[in-house]
Amino acid sequence: MIPPVQRHPLPHHDGSPLHAPRRTELGDTARLRVRVPGAWGRAARIWLRSVHDGEPRYDAARIVGECDGWTWWEAEMTVTNPVARYRFLMEADGGYWSLNAQGLFRRDVSDYADFRLTSFQPAPQWLRRGTIYQVFPDRFARSAGAGSHPAPDWAVPSDWDHTPVEGAGPATPLQFYGGDLAGVAERLDHIQELGADVIYLTPFFPARSNHRYDASTFTTVDPLLGGDGALVALVEAAHARGIKVLGDLTANHSGDAHEWFRQALADPESEDAGYYYFSADHRTYESWYGVSSLPKLNWSSAGLKRRFVLDDDSAVARWLRPPFSLDGWRIDVGNMTGRLGATDLNRDVARLIAERVRAINPDAALLAEATNDAAPDFTGEHWHGAMTYANFTRPLWSWLGGDAAHVNFFGTPLAGPNRVGAEDFLATHLDLASGFSWDLRLQNMNALNSHDTARAATVMIDGGQLLGAVMMFTLPGVPVVFAGDEFGLKGSNGEDSRTPMPWNDSRRVQKDLRVAYAALAALRRGQPALTEGGIRWLYAEGDAIAYIRESAGSAVLVFVARAAARSDVAAGSLSQAQLAALAGQPAFGVGSVSAAAGNGCSSIRAGEAAAAVWVLPGTDAPAV
DSSP states (O other), X not given: OOOSXXXXXXXXXXXXXXXXXXXXXXXXXXXXXXXXXXXXXXXXXXXXXXXETTEEEEEEOEEEEEETTEEEEEEEEEOOSSEEEEEEEEEETTEEEEEETTEEESSOOOGGGOEEEEOSOOOOHHHHHOOEEEEOHHHHOOOTTGGGXXXXXXOEEOOTTTSOOOSSSTTTTTEEOOOOHHHHHHTHHHXXXXXXXXXXXXXXXXXXXXXXXXXXXXXXXXXXXXXXXXHHHHHHHHHHTTOEEXXXXXXXXXXXXXXXXXXXXXXXXXXXXXXXXXXXXXXXXXXGGGOTTSBBBOTTOHHHHIIIIISTTSHHHHTTSTTTOOOEEEEETTTTTTEETTEEOHHHHHHHHHHHHHHHOTTOEEEEEOOSOOGGGOSSSSOSEEEOSTTTHHHHHXXXXXXXXOOOOTTOSSXXXXXOOHHHHHHHHHXXXXXXXXXXXXXXXXXXXXXXXXXXXXXXXXXXXXXXXXXXXXXXXXXXXXXXGXXXXXXXXXXXXXXXXXXXXXXXXXXXXXXXXXXXXXXXXHOHHHHTOEEEEEEEETTEEEEEEEOSSEEEEEEEESSSEEEXXXXXXXXXXXXXXXXXXXXXEESOEEEEEETTEEEEEESSSEEEEEEEEOOOOOOO
């Protein structure tokens, strides 16, 4: 692959509207464009290599015009398959080059990273344009009536402002701080002022833990959270403000106190026994990672499909309908659901859930967790996007990693992230993002951290969390703010990061980032280039990264440095109008950054760890 630091811009295509149609249907003729910068050279010929029913086909491209030093080529492809794959083959400088979603190569490459067009039903626009705020209900806020919900028999009662969270130990899943859904409703002003317009609630079902992923039923809201009425009130109040609400549903397992599992244990001949994987003597059963409180669901059971998905009062359907009216689901451990040994029903389950959700509400969102390389399971047919850490969070931690003694690095045996330069961040990101279609890249959840990870403020260099937030809000994908990020809260692992919000004790605020987060959310909301536009990487070496999100109407240039650094943007990368705008004040900045332009190129400098975002004129392209 061509190194990320370039003497000149490179040929470019990314699947965004500058280069590809926004939507396609089977049988459509898609017009696809690739642009070649004059500073790189002149291509003699270009072919569009597309795959039809498994067989490659080559169609010659033609020049359709020149703009700002770039020559634009266009070719046509019939959309034969629901996932239509393609790349560009270029003849230039006496050799041949392949351009795919991972980059430019002077050798043949695997089909895995080919660009993709899909003909699946599109995701709701509100999802890709939104900012998600993640709430872990037990730790977010206690309402005025929370004291009427006494601690349950399984719990270790904990004081909101004075009992430290136990990050690892027997009390970890049992500490009970008593946050409730009415408390979330009472803090909607805070969520809205941050610029968030989607609330993602971790599970609200009754359980025997504070995380509630061990549901004892899917038919009611936990009374400790205020019961069904509290969820109805929260969703109604959120909707009145234009805020969507996503629930969190575990399709891989239930809790061992679940009514289905209790019946299954009591009667091996019952229908419920078929919902799980029992040994022949019915004494043992499969569970998530061997955790006995989380028995694994068996999706070969017709009864499970009916009660979990198909019935009107099923776990999937009930909460999407009035009076609850959730706006969609995040499916927990979607990558593991329906999989056990030689059995793989994962896509069957995804299809079943997706068809049910869209039949109830075509404008609902359906996201799924896949902690590692998610692309093979995410085509856009079922899940609209992935909650994944592989292509953004993990490499970002490695680039912005500080000197924390030990943090949980996504379940690995490592003491923490391996510190790498910007070029390795970019290579990792491209490697693990290239398997998604452009639509999926825009709809994946981008998180600095979550309830399942250490906090960015613990992992990263001083000030690194805000630098990471700049990238989270400006890279393709949906930004996800875990409650407490805006206060710089810390934690060395997922459980340790579930700190009660510091509403009542300002001494627990590590760093107040509310104004910065709100400004970044507003910038993203106001710039179509950040929600629909393509991306070109301008610089990535050592301590600095620069990239541009671009559309016909506007462009946004982002520069981030983890230390004092200089980024030289090659001549020809930006138009004259864009270079002129770069000389102005950034729309958002942190730390000391300056930009200078001349002779068609530009240089951006940081005197310290810093970031800046400029709004530029859009990128010109030949008329269609």
